[in-house]
Amino acid sequence: MPLPRPGSCSICTGSPPPYEAIRSWAIFEGPIRRAIHTLKYGRNVSLGQALAPHLAEYVHELGWHVDLVAPVPLDRQRMRERGYNQAGSLAMPLADIQGWPYLPKILVKTRPTRSQVGLSPMERKQNISGAFRAEPVFASGKAILLVDDVVTTGATLSACSEAFIQAGARIIYALTLARALPHHGLEVV
Numbered sequence: 001m002p003l004p005r006p007g008s009c010s011i012c013t014g015s016p017p018p019y020e021a022i023r024s025w026a027i028f029e030g031p032i033r034r035a036i037h038t039l040k041y042g043r044n045v046s047l048g049q050a051l052a053p054h055l056a057e058y059v060h061e062l063g064w065h066v067d068l069v070a071p072v073p074l075d076r077q078r079m080r081e082r083g084y085n086q087a088g089s090l091a092m093p094l095a096d097i098q099g100w101p102y103l104p105k106i107l108v109k110t111r112p113t114r115s116q117v118g119l120s121p122m123e124r125k126q127n128i129s130g131a132f133r134a135e136p137v138f139a140s141g142k143a144i145l146l147v148d149d150v151v152t153t154g155a156t157l158s159a160c161s162e163a164f165i166q167a168g169a170r171i172i173y174a175l176t177l178a179r180a181l182p183h184h185g186l187e188v189v
Contacts, residue, residue: 017154018161019146019172024179025058028150032178036149040086048089051177055090056097059145064173067142069095069102072160073132075109090177091147100145106138107146107160116156124155132163140168145175152180 008016026032039047059066071087079085088104095102110133116124144164151157151174161172 017158018165019157019174021062021064022151022154022157022174022176023058023062024151024176025055026178028178028180036086036178039089040149043083045084045086045089048086049093052090052093052097055094055147055175055177059094059098059175062173064145065143066098066100066145066173068106068138069098069100069145069147070106071104072146072148072156073104073107073109075112075131077112087148090149091145094147094175095145103138105135106144107132107134107163116152121153121155124153125158128155128159130159132160134160134163134167134169136167139164141170143171143173144169145173148174148176150178150180151176 028036035047035051038044039051069091071085071091073079073087074082074085085104092102092104109131111131113127113131116127119127146157146160146164148157154174157174157176161174164172
């Protein structure tokens with residue numbers, strides 16, 4: 001959850017996530033909410049290019065030492081339907097700006113899952129658990145920046161991070177464009 005200064009929120013302290021840190025550039029409301037919906041459902045991938053410099057500046061301020069950048073992947077069916085990965089449209093220009101390798105296929109979604117919209121935190125975790133596989137050849141010993149558009153409960157980022165840990169990654173940082181706050185409920189994306 002958002003904190004006034006760096007540290008661990010009570011949720012992460014009580015149940016530590018598999019990633020080292022998670023940061024979001026904005027709160028999922030107003031213009032950012034509309035931009036993410038346009039990026040995700042309106043096929044406006046140029047928004048990724050427009051927003052990536054803000055993410056790059058934010059990541060630079062965080063001082064994370066990263067070996068490579070990977071987007072949260074879509075399953076094959078959703079990728080065919082959408083034609084692009086909204087997380088990739090943020091991650092690729094971010095990696096380019098930072099001069100970091102972008103490896104969009106290092107992490108794959110191995111099975112389709114239900115949409116997370118409307119699911120409780122426990123249902124989200126169960127829905128996405130074990131749905132990802134990372135390539136050990138590229139992940140082993142690496143510091144990975146995992147990028148997504150929005151985080152609600154962190155279930156997807158945790159499942160992706162667990163796949164990277166199984167593949168031998170040294171450290172995983174999670175970065176999202178936006179953070180959905182609890183008062184917005186779970187019906188955000």
